[in-house]
Every structure is written in C-alpha cells, then in structure tokens.
Amino acid sequence: xxxxxxxxxxxxxxxxxxxxxxxxxxxxxxxxxxxxxxxxxxxxxxxxxxxxxxxxxxxxxxxxxxxxxxxxxxxxxxxxxxxxxxxxxxxxxxxxxxxxxxxxxxxxxxxxxxxxxxxx
Numbered sequence: 001x002x003x004x005x006x007x008x009x010x011x012x013x014x015x016x017x018x019x020x021x022x023x024x025x026x027x028x029x030x031x032x033x034x035x036x037x038x039x040x041x042x043x044x045x046x047x048x049x050x051x052x053x054x055x056x057x058x059x060x061x062x063x064x065x066x067x068x069x070x071x072x073x074x075x076x077x078x079x080x081x082x083x084x085x086x087x088x089x090x091x092x093x094x095x096x097x098x099x100x101x102x103x104x105x106x107x108x109x110x111x112x113x114x115x116x117x118x119x120x
Contacts, residue, residue, distance in 0.1 A: 026059035026073030054078040
C-alpha cells in the first residue's frame with residue numbers, strides 16, 4: 001500500500017533540491033527540514049516515501065542526544081543502506097558506570113529492580 005504524503009509542490013521541490021545539494025555526505029531529517037524550511041516530520045515522511053521507491057539511501061547513522069546511533073543520514077540515489085553500528089557491551093557498561101558515579105537519579109528500570117529486590 002502506498003503512503004499518502006500531503007506536501008505542497010514548493011516544499012517538495014525545496015526538500016528534493018536540498019537532498020540533492022548535500023550530495024553523498026548525507027543529511028538528517030532535522031537538517032533537511034531546516035534547509036527546506038519545513039518540519040522534520042515532513043522530511044521524515046518524504047524520506048520514508050523515497051526509501052520505499054528506492055530513491056534515497058542511508059549513508060550514515062549519527063548519534064542522538066543520548067549517544068546512540070539511531071538518527072539516519074540520507075543521500076540521494078538508491079543502493080545499499082549503511083549498516084547500523086551497535087554499541088559494544090563495554091561501551092554500554094562504561095556509560096552505565098559513569099551515570100551511576102555522576103549521581104544521576106536511577107532510571108525506571110533500576111527503580112523497579114530495586115523494589116523487586118527489597119520485597120522478595
């Protein structure tokens with residue numbers, strides 16, 4: 001089933017030209033939205049449509065605010081997507097230890113685990 005994306009023609013052309021302008025270096029939906037002066041959500045929906053037609057590809061995964069590689073950077077042209085690099089167990093553990101040392105409040109999962117331990 002095809003996805004219906006309602007975008008006016010001017011924004012479509014702006015988004016397409018900004019995608020072609022970045023070239024092979026790629027840009028995230030936030031960057032494309034800023035360049036085309038539209039919301040990042042509109043850019044996401046257009047990238048989803050373009051990917052279904054094999055018109056764009058993921059060239060890189062950029063870190064989000066928490067440091068996870070979960071934000072795709074798109075480039076014009078079909079082909080293979082870049083593989084997503086998972087964090088190693090050592091990196092996850094190092095971040096966990098740093099968070100515990102910093103005195104940050106525990107996550108919901110950590111609180112639940114502590115409560116289960118107390119009431120066994």
